[in-house]
Amino acid sequence: MSAPERIPPRSVTSVDLLAEGELTVRGRIREASNAALFCTVAYEGQEATCVYKPVAGERPLWDFPDGTLAQREVAAYEVSEATGWGLVPPTVLRNGPYGEGMVQLWIDVTPEDELLALVDGQEPEPGWKAIGFAEVGEGRTALLVHADDERLRRLAVLDAVINNADRKGGHLLPTEGGRLYGIDHGVTFNVENKLRTLLWGWAGEPLTAEAVEVLGTLEEGLKQGGELAVRLAGLITAAEVEATRARVEALLASGKHPEPSGEWPAIPWPPV
Numbered sequence: 001m002s003a004p005e006r007i008p009p010r011s012v013t014s015v016d017l018l019a020e021g022e023l024t025v026r027g028r029i030r031e032a033s034n035a036a037l038f039c040t041v042a043y044e045g046q047e048a049t050c051v052y053k054p055v056a057g058e059r060p061l062w063d064f065p066d067g068t069l070a071q072r073e074v075a076a077y078e079v080s081e082a083t084g085w086g087l088v089p090p091t092v093l094r095n096g097p098y099g100e101g102m103v104q105l106w107i108d109v110t111p112e113d114e115l116l117a118l119v120d121g122q123e124p125e126p127g128w129k130a131i132g133f134a135e136v137g138e139g140r141t142a143l144l145v146h147a148d149d150e151r152l153r154r155l156a157v158l159d160a161v162i163n164n165a166d167r168k169g170g171h172l173l174p175t176e177g178g179r180l181y182g183i184d185h186g187v188t189f190n191v192e193n194k195l196r197t198l199l200w201g202w203a204g205e206p207l208t209a210e211a212v213e214v215l216g217t218l219e220e221g222l223k224q225g226g227e228l229a230v231r232l233a234g235l236i237t238a239a240e241v242e243a244t245r246a247r248v249e250a251l252l253a254s255g256k257h258p259e260p261s262g263e264w265p266a267i268p269w270p271p272v
Contacts, residue, residue: 014090017043018050018103023096025052034058034069034186039096041103053186054101061187063194068236069186070102075235076162076185077104079244082221082228083214085154089181093235104183110176115152116169116198118142129201132267146201151180156199157211160258161218161247162188166268167197189236191243193261196268202257212255218248 021043029036035057039050058069070093077091091104117128121143124130128145135141146152152172159167165187173181187194207215221228222245232241251258260266 012044012046014048014105015092017041017046017048018090018105019092019094021046021048023050023052023094023103025097035098037098038106039103049106051104051106052096052098052101053104054096054098056099056101058186063192064187064190070100071235072188073102073104073185075232076158076164076188078228078231078235079162079218080158082218083154083158084217085158085214087151087155087158087180087182088185089183107173107175107181107183109173112174113147115147115149115172115174117145119145131198131200144198146198148201149180152199153202153208154211155180155182156197156202156257157207157214157251158182159197159199160195160251161215161244163190163194163243163247164188165190165194165196167199168268169198189240189244191239194264195258195261196265198267200260200266203259205257207251207255207257212252215248215252219245219252222248 018041021041024040025037026040027038029038029051035054037052037054039052041048041050053070053073055067055070058067060066074091074093077088080086080088089105089107091102093100094103096103118134119125119142124143124145127148129148131144131146133141134144162185164185166184167182171182171184173183175181218228220226222241223229229241232244
């Protein structure tokens with residue numbers, strides 16, 4: 001009699017681990033504006049650290065429906081994955097010790113060259129893009145700049161698509177190997193234009209050929225019945241999915257990075 005066929009063990013992905021693993025709270029991230037808990041998650045012999053943001057710990061906002069920030073974080077991850085750029089850490093919606101919430105893989109930051117800086121002068125040095133002038137005390141102002149970095153430029157495109165109302169410097173996480181992640185996407189996908197970001201350096205400039213190709217992929221996925229549209233439908237409203245589709249179409253029609261509308265503060269406060 002032949003030996004039974006051996007089935008290789010299933011490969012556990014980060015999403016599997018976050019979605020199915022046992023979640024244990026280890027502490028609270030005190031600087032977060034909403035409840036954010038530092039946790040470990042274990043599943044099938046694997047363990048990782050993660051952030052758990054329960055819906056019950058969300059503070060009400062005047063311009064976003066109550067109890068929706070966790071879903072918006074997951075929706076931002078879905079759009080990021082659809083771009084192929086992998087700009088948002090693996091993120092899932094699940095039950096935890098304090099009810100349903102967002103669970104996101106913890107990212108260890110590796111110090112690297114600055115991505116943001118305050119400099120004297122009216123124009124940025126080569127390799128930098130101007131954001132605007134900032135008060136630095138005693139009646140002085142300085143020019144706030146960000147690096148002219150391909151990773152940041154991709155993130156600027158993602159933020160325009162998801163209508164990110166809070167892209168601060170502290171939400172940029174450079175990692176070992178040169179990757180860059182963006183986090184804290186709870187205030188996204190509003191049907192009204194609320195784009196607030198530190199990544200205005202390319203405002204009005206032509207989109208890269210890569211960005212145009214990626215936006216074309218998103219446009220296809222956001223069509224009625226498209227894979228991305230179906231994924232988002234379980235996380236945000238139909239009107240918000242339609243507004244996301246419209247933003248992608250507008251970016252493709254203009255062929256340029258968006259500019260501040262003047263109807264909404266363009267830079268989040270505090271910026272870092």
